[in-house]
Amino acid sequence: MSLNPSIGLAGIAVQDSRDVHAAQPAYLHGLTGGSPFGVSRTIANTSVACGTRAPSDARVDSIEVTPSIQSLCYPDALGLYLLAAMGDVKSEPSGQDGYYKHTFKMGQSIPYVTIWSQIGADNFTRSDGCKCGQLQLSATGNEHLAMQADFQGIDAEVGIESIPGSVEASCFGGKYTTTDCNFMLDTAGSSPAEALVSEASFTFDNNLTSLTSIGRVTPREVAEGRLSVGVSVTTIPDDIGHYKKVVTGSASSTKLSGKVVMGSVYAKFFHTDDPKMTLEVKVDHCPFTAEFPEVDPEGSEATIQFQTDNAIIATAGESPVTVTLVNKTESYSIS
Structure with a gap:
């Protein structure tokens, strides 16, 4: 029987230390693509030079462990991916019985995690x-909110017996969606207002570097660098007002x-089955760039894309992005 790629799962858990993998996944979930085991x-x-023009030696110079997870935003598993990307979380009751609010911000470091996969x-x-x-995190039209998480690791095993544990996969309990979402934008200020948006994405990049040592082909350490928060928002505008603010600095000015x-x-964003479960993303200091829309004789509507690769902070204690997740998971604590 051939290998069937329509059968796939991923699991994730936080490790207690760099060199000891987690015993079993904290969460299992479905996949929309990607290579959850990348080596x-x-x-x-x-x-x-040995009397011939042909090479007489070969060696394994390096092995990179790079799992890539493409999935929908399942409410329980998503929190662990946000923690893995940002490093800091505060969990508390949401004020609704049985629901909890988790506030994710940039931490001084990010945790090591173990990734399992099935294809x-x-x-396994x-x-x-x-x-x-x-x-x-990517939002397009009325599609469900999509997630892609790319990792770098220090070791791996192929062909293990199974994914350990008995946690149930999060495929069947609903997910966050773009339907009826609230999207607000201010291209020059801190008071975002409702905007007509066709697609958007939020990217958290930890600028990782794999560090090697003598006698080892896989990395000995993975070091994080600066957190770069990227935002891309494609609008369907009534006029060039948002663009004008980007290039002039205000709604009233006309000078560049x-x-x-x-x-x-x-x-x-709201959950498909339970409106009490929500996901909020807030980015306050976005140095946006944008291109003036092109004329298209066949076009019916113009779009303008506002984007930045590096949202900044205004004070030392800030996070460039704040993500608030409400679900039924009590805690994502790693302490």
């Missing part, structure tokens, strides 16, 4: 000592501004 080997030659009926893998290099203009974005 690439680099083969190198040592050049030796086909009986093919585990990636160890992984850190989240990039997490992206040489100063950095800061905008802000707020989005709120």
Whole structure:
């Protein structure tokens, strides 16, 4: 029987330390694509002149462990991916019986996690000592909110017996969706107002570096760098008002501004089956760029994309992005 890629699962859990993988997943969930077990080997030659023009040596120079998870935003598992990408979470009762509010912000470090995967009926893998290099949340039209999480790890096992534990997969309890979401934008200010948006994405990039040591082909350590928060918002505008604010600095000015203009974005998404479960993303200091719309004789409506690769902070204690998740999970604490 051939390998059936329509059968797939991913699992994730936080590790207590870098070198000891978690015993079993905290969450299992479905996939929409990606390669949940990513390993690439680099083969190198040592050049030796030995009476012939052909190489006489080969060695494994390096092995990279890079699982990539593409999924929908299931309310329980999503929280662990947000923690893996941002590093800090505060959990508290939401004020509604049985529901909890989790506020994710940038931490001083991010945790190591273990990633399990299944493809086909009986093919299981585990990636160890992984850190989240990039997490992206994407909203398009009336599709469900999508997630992609890319990791770098220090070790892996292929063909393990199974995914351990008995946790149930989060495929069947609903997910966050773009339907009836609230999206607000201010391209030059901190007071976002409702905007007509066709698609948007939020990207959290930890700028990871894999560190190697003598005698080891897999990385010995994965170090995070600066957190870069990217925002991309495609609008269907009635006029060029939002664009004008980006290039002039205000709604009233007509002169191009040489100063950095800061905008802000707020989005709120609801669960498909339970409106009490919500996801909010707030980015306050976005130095947006945008291109003036092009004329199209065949076009019916113009779009303008506002984007930034690096939202900034205004004070030392800030986080460039704040994500608030309400679900039925009590805690994501790693302490």
